[in-house]
Amino acid sequence: MRSFREMLGKRWKCEHCSQEHFIPTEWILDGEGALERLPDKLKEMGWERVLIVADGTTWEVAGGRVFDLLKGTVDRVDRIVLPSPPEASEELGREVLGAIGSDTSGLVAVGSGTVNDLTKWAAQRGGLPYLVVPTAASMNGYTSSIAALIVKGVKRTIPSAPPIGVCAEPEVVSSAPQRMTASGYADLQSKSVADIDWHISHLLFGLYYCPLPRMGVSSAEGKLRGAEGRLRRNEPGAVMALLEALLESGMGMTVAGSSSPASGGEHLISHWLDMNAERAGRKPAMHGEQVGLGTIISAKIYELLLQSDPSSWQSDPSDLTPPERRRGEFRRRYGPDAEEVMEQFKAKWVDEGGRKELLKRMAEMWDEMRRVISESLIPAAQLKEKLGSVGAPTRISQIGVDEEEFREAILHAREIRNRWTSLDLAYLVGILPDRVDELLGEVI
Ligand SMILES: [Zn+2]
Ligand SMILES: [Zn+2]
Incomplete structure (x- = not known):
């Protein structure tokens, strides 16, 4: 397998992890004229009544056109046009769910991140398939099997089936503001550190890991090499190559x-x-x-770890306070979301004895860990160069976040999810909280 794109709609046994893999997305229409080919695709699938989901902006860009194209093909085309920009909330997801008719065959999401997530979530709840017409190469969630929505104040990833198809028209995707293209490029860069996080939790805790997602994106990324200048100008060919890599990344998650x-x-x-x-x-x-900024921090953490000696690894005494005794602190920081966050944090909490064990295990497999890190890591300095070359932010002032807020984010982001990441590792070995200002220094 060179790319997941060769495996659309297929089920196979993996030679790397020996699990069965499955990609529910059956087709990708891209290239010039993709939209014109959509009505035939719908006929082929036997869809008779469709619900188009868009927001005010994406309706203007492509939704209206999709509506006109489908009107003559299927029996009935309904639409729901959300406020622009829509909020990725469960409430709005319910509105989309409510717009599904009793005989709707499927949903058509016309938009990017939030519209896709809301549609994916509603389609799953409504027991229907959906397809997506991307309006920007802005993130990797199109083909993933999760929807990211804010539920009870906390950002959650909710399992939801990926789209049955993707219909990407170059002219539409590249008409998005360049800022969205830069954002998609930055989202894609996270795969280097995310893969290390995942691989290390496999080594430390025996959690499931498969190298295939990394391989899929790497092959699609080949087409992006040297394309930074063209991405900065939002050239259709380069933007479509970026979208292809993002679709691969999404299928990797699936x-x-x-x-x-x-x-x-x-x-x-x-x-x-x-x-x-x-x-x-x-x-x-x-x-x-x-x-993108988070990726710089994560990369720097791994750089510091690579430079360290196992004999120096030690958690800061201040971090040995168990979650139960942090309630007051959590209430101040998270207000009404405190209990929800506490549950996540508790689930991965390791006490002093457990940390000793973990550090011992880490020291024993340090050679292998070093190899895993070095193989995937893009150093912070190089990342900043890459991000800067497409016009993506490399400093927090560019996204309107001040030093105090971002320092808090570095220190506390690990608390909101039970997944083990670079941030937990940083606390385990004592890089955090001690060297937070050094990390912060990378993005100011
Ligand atoms: Zn596998
Ligand atoms: Zn992302």
Whole structure:
């Protein structure tokens, strides 16, 4: 297998992890004229009544066109046009769910991150298939099997079936603001550190791991090599190559059965900033922009770890306080979300004795860990160069976050999810909280 694209709709036994993998997405239409080919595809699938989901902006860009194209083909085309930009909330997901008719055959999401997530979530709840018409190469969630929504104030990834098909028209995808393209490129960069996080939890805790997702994205990334300048100009060919890599990344998550291949500590930093902005009633920066900055932090953590000696590894005494005794602190930090966050944090809490064990295990497999890290790691300095070359932010001032808030994000993002990441590792060996300002220094 060179790419997941060769495996659309297929089920196979993996030679690497010996698990069975399955990609529910059956087709990808891309290239010029993709939209015109959509009506035939729908006929082929036997869809008679469809619900188009868009927001005000994506309706203008492509939704109306899809509506007109399908009107003459299927019996009935319904639509729901959400406020622009829509919020990735369960409430809005329920509105989409409510717009599904009793004889709707499937949903058509016309949009990017949030529209896709809301549609994916509603289709899953409604027991229907959906397809997506991407309007930007802005993130890797199109083909993943999870929807990221804010539930009870906390950003959650909810298992939901991926789209049955993707219909990507170059002219539409590249008409998105360049900022979205840069954001997608930044989201894609997270895979280097996320894969390390995932691989290390496999080594330390015996959790499931498969190298296939990393391999799939690497092959698609080949086409992106040297394309940074063209991405900066939003050239259709380069934007479509980026979208292809993002679709691969999404399918990698589907194959893995979780977001682990593409979402580690760097994504927790982004989710933490989202939650913080939500509590303050502010609009957060774009997902990929925040993830790009989180990726720089994660990469730096691994660089510091590589430079360290196992004999120096030790958790800071201040971090040995068990979750139960942090209640007051959590209430101050997370308000009404405190208990929900506490549950996540508790699930991966390791006490002093457990940490000694873990550090011992780490020291024993240090050679292998070093190899795993070095193989995937893109150093922070190189990452910043890559991000900067497409116009993605490399400093927090560019996303309107101040030093205090971002320092808090580095220190506390691990608390919001039970997944083990670079941030937990940093606390385990004592890089955090001690060297937080050094990490922060990478992005100011
Ligand atoms: Zn596998
Ligand atoms: Zn992402």
